[in-house]
Amino acid sequence: MCDTCGCNITPGNKHLIEAGGKLSHSHDGKTAVEVLHGLLSENDQQAAHNRDHLDQHGVLAINLMSSPGAGKTALLEATIAALKDELRIAVIEGDLETENDAERIRAQGVPAIQITTGSACHLDAHMVHDALHHLDLAQLDLLFIENVGNLVCPASFDLGHHRNVVLLSTTEGDDKPAKYPVMFRAADLLLLTKSDLLAVLDDFAPAKAEHHLRQLANAAPVLQLSARKGQGLDAWLAWLRTEIAARREARQKFRAAPKLSGVLK
Numbered sequence: 593m594c595d596t597c598g599c600n601i602t603p604g605n606k607h608l609i610e611a612g613g614k615l616s617h618s619h620d621g622k623t624a625v626e627v628l629h630g631l632l633s634e635n636d637q638q639a640a641h642n643r644d645h646l647d648q649h650g651v652l653a654i655n656l657m658s659s660p661g662a663g664k665t666a667l668l669e670a671t672i673a674a675l676k677d678e679l680r681i682a683v684i685e686g687d688l689e690t691e692n693d694a695e696r697i698r699a700q701g702v703p704a705i706q707i708t709t710g711s712a713c714h715l716d717a718h719m720v721h722d723a724l725h726h727l728d729l730a731q732l733d734l735l736f737i738e739n740v741g742n743l744v745c746p747a748s749f750d751l752g753h754h755r756n757v758v759l760l761s762t763t764e765g766d767d768k769p770a771k772y773p774v775m776f777r778a779a780d781l782l783l784l785t786k787s788d789l790l791a792v793l794d795d796f797a798p799a800k801a802e803h804h805l806r807q808l809a810n811a812a813p814v815l816q817l818s819a820r821k822g823q824g825l826d827a828w829l830a831w832l833r834t835e836i837a838a839r840r841e842a843r844q845k846f847r848a849a850p851k852l853s854g855v856l857k
Contacts, residue, residue, distance in 0.1 A: 635749055638717035642724060642752025645856050649729035650843035652836055653737060655751055657775060658759035659768075660741030663785040663819055665693045667759065667828075668736055670819040672700040674829055679733040679836065684723045686715040686740045693738065703727060714745035717752055724856055733836060743768065747775040755780040755835060762786045762796045769804035777808045781815065781831060788818040 646653050656664045665685075672681055682703040685694045689708055697704035705723040707715060720737060727735070737753055739746040747756070758779040760768055763786060769776035776782065782805055784798055802814045813831065817824030 635717045638721055639750035639752040642717055642721050643754070645724065645729060646735070646752060646754070647843065649732065650840055651729050651732045651735050652755070652839040653735045653751075653753040654832075654835075655737045655739060655746075655753040655756050656759065657739045657743075657746045657756060657778075658741060658761070658785075659743050659764060662741070662759040662761040662764065664738050664741070664759055665696055666819040667783070667785065667817075668697060668738065669700055670822065670825060671736075671829070671832070672697070672702055674825060675734075675832070676700065676702060680731055681734045681736070682727050682732050684715075684720060684727075684735065684737045686719070686738060688713075688740065709740060713740055713742045714749055715739050715751055716749045720751045721856075729856075734832070743772040743775050747778045754839065757781045757783060759783045759785050760801060762789050762793055762798075764796075766796045766798070766801040767804060769801060769808060773808050776805055777810055779805070779810060779812045781813050783828065784814065784816045786818055786820075787816040788821045788823055790816075 643653075656667070658664055668683060672683075675681060683694070683697045683705070685691075685697065685704055685706045686709060687693060687706070688710060691706040691708075694704040694706035703726075705726050707719050707723055709715065709719070715737065737751055739751075756778045758776060758781070760776075760782060762784060769782075782801075784801060787798075790796065790798070798814070798816060805812065805814065815824060815827050815831070817828055819825070
């Protein structure tokens with residue numbers, strides 16, 4: 593958590609600490625620790641609310657995390673091209689500024705909601721909740737949330753998603769799972785991207801990257817792919833289809849549970 597840079601306070605949750613907000617005053621007037629815990633608690637409650645609505649509509653939500661430039665948007669472009677006639681897909685994009693990535697996704701013919709976080713180096717559940725208001729969940733099967741490029745803070749915030757997919761580019765170094773354990777420990781799938789460059793790189797060993805992941809007691813699958821070259825995409829798409837099938841099965845169980853209101857509040 594970045595108490596120094598202030599990223600615990602985001603455009604999505606700042607209303608909670610502003611005048612009149614739920615967390616604007618602590619019980620003893622000492623705000624630092626109490627407000628931090630309050631913000632995290634409020635985030636988790638909002639995330640659960642988001643997930644309930646996604647579950648109600650049978651939508652699988654994937655949180656994509658990586659450092660900047662690891663290839664998240666390129667992966668989404670390739671994935672959408674392969675699946676858009678099979679699945680109904682939408683994307684929530686997170687960046688500090690610009691709609692560059694959202695425009696790239698819209699060019700693929702699917703809805704994309706851009707969240708600009710300003711100084712916040714991660715998305716939170718409140719920002720995702722606001723974005724969900726702009727999507728018709730009844731018309732979706734799969735929602736990708738492309739988090740802000742950062743190997744630290746995004747892993748600490750539940751967005752209401754179902755799976756974490758972490759990308760590690762072959763240009764970054766195979767020791768990143770050891771250096772950034774919180775991020776990689778949270779991974780439900782690790783994608784080694786830009787695998788076409790392995791032929792010209794002598795300082796990235798996929799086996800070492802996987803070893804560091806296993807040292808974190810994470811048994812998540814590890815796949816190599818190149819979105820630009822189309823290499824290794826079949827295994828990634830198969831993983832997605834398996835997750836979609838599991839989500840549809842879970843929806844049948846959800847229908848038997850008490851229903852939420854169909855209106856996202």
